[in-house]
Amino acid sequence: MDTSAVADEDATADADEADDADDGKDAPAKSKPAKPDADSPHHGFLSRLYTGTGGFEVIGKRRMWFMIGGAMVLIAIASIAIRGFTFGIDFAGGTKVSMPQGAGADQISTSQVADVFTRSVGSAPQSVVVAGSGNSATVQIRAEALDTQQTQKLTQDLFDAFHPKNPDGQVSKDAISTSDVSATWGGQITKKALLALVVFVAIVTAYITLRYERYMAAAAMATMFFDLIVTAGVYSMVGFEVTPATVIGLLTILGFSLYDTVIVFDKVEENTEGFEHSTRRTYAELANLAVNQTFMRSINTSLISVLPILALMVVAVWLLGVGTLQDLALVQLVGVVVGTYSSIFFATPLLVAMRERTDLVRTHTRRVLNRRAKAAGKGSAKSAADSGDTDDESGDADAGEKTPVGAGTGTSRPSRPSRPGRPTGKRNPRRA
DSSP states (O other): OOHHHHHHHHHHHHHHHHHHHHHHHHOOTTSOOOOOOSSSOOOOHHHHHHHTOSOOOSGGGHHHHHHHHHHHHHHHHHHHHHTOOEEOHHHHOEEEEEEEOOOGGGOOOHHHHHHHHHHHHSSOOSEEEEESOGGGOEEEEEESOOOHHHHHHHHHHHHHHHOOBOTTSOBOGGGOEEEEEOHHHHHHHHHHHHHHHHHHHHHHHHHHHHHSOHHHHHHHHHHHHHHHHHHHHHHHHHTOEEOHHHHHHHHHHHHHHHHHHHHHHHHHHHHTTTGGGOOSSOHHHHHHHHHHHHHHHHHHHHHHHHHHHHHIIIIIIIITOOHHHHHHHHHHHHHHHHHHHHIIIIIHHHHHHHHTTSHHHHHHHHHHHHHHHHHHHHHHHHHHHHHHHHHHHHHHHHHHHHSOTTSSOTTSOOOOOOOOOOOOSOOOTTTO
């Protein structure tokens, strides 16, 4: 047996195994997965999601994600333009009156409070709501700015009508609290809130520009503005009150959204480093792999962020009735949900859409597709050749079975010559 042929076969086998291993790591996201063996374990949806091997097509469906995101932005902008915002007293100015709601037979309804307010002031209040529950529930009245005499008369009328009790359980006028915010003060608060938002965006823009290349920086900034617009639109549609706590929460969730986007972009940057030197995957497929590898991390981060927010809403808002914490929790809850969506289904697809317009990525994608087309052609030719060889071998075998041995063919086995006998030393009587 030729040893060089054996060595060549071993080398070919080793190369095939290495190619298979590389294909397992670098196979394109759109390629059809191989069918598992009957004895191999079948991994479920959650298992594939946890290990990052689910092969969920995110980048390939980016047109759908862009349409969904565009619809969300348009609805948000339309709501902001038509409905506007419900600004709190700190921004719009006015008077706010609070008193305990009471319990049992002494429980006060919002309609009763609105009637007393209208009779006392001569105009209807802007809003009357109940915050909290149980013994900590309070009735909160919001109205336009009242002067000192109006405020004192309203306090006396509310006390005479409902006899509210202080925390010690004693009927007292001190249980009714009032706060006044002038329009000038509200304007100053608004300017400071806008200044804080501008400074935050400027600092984030500077960091992202220095940290990433221009396409990643542009995609990250577009994602942040997407979160800002959609969150503001949700507040406008639902009618949540915008307070200074809302602005603080908005800055917080913008930071969270940016953090989640940076996690995904770091993985994209790692996967696409030197991508132009390899023809195994396109840039879009490498980015899709990065999204799959960070899927579970994004979900875990969002869940960990949502849990304390829900606890804040249940304990501080529903039980204690603290309105400031309610404003902070609401904006954070909305922002976390929107930020998680945008970091997965908006940021990376937008990045790929911009990069595929460059000559480098277009040329590399063409090279990858040409390589796959050649590999597919060679595979088809090899399958046809193997099929032809099998037919030839089966034909030769059939011919060999029908031809008898020694029937005059060139491949028949020749007869062995007769072997001469050994001499015995006796004379042949015929010769004698």
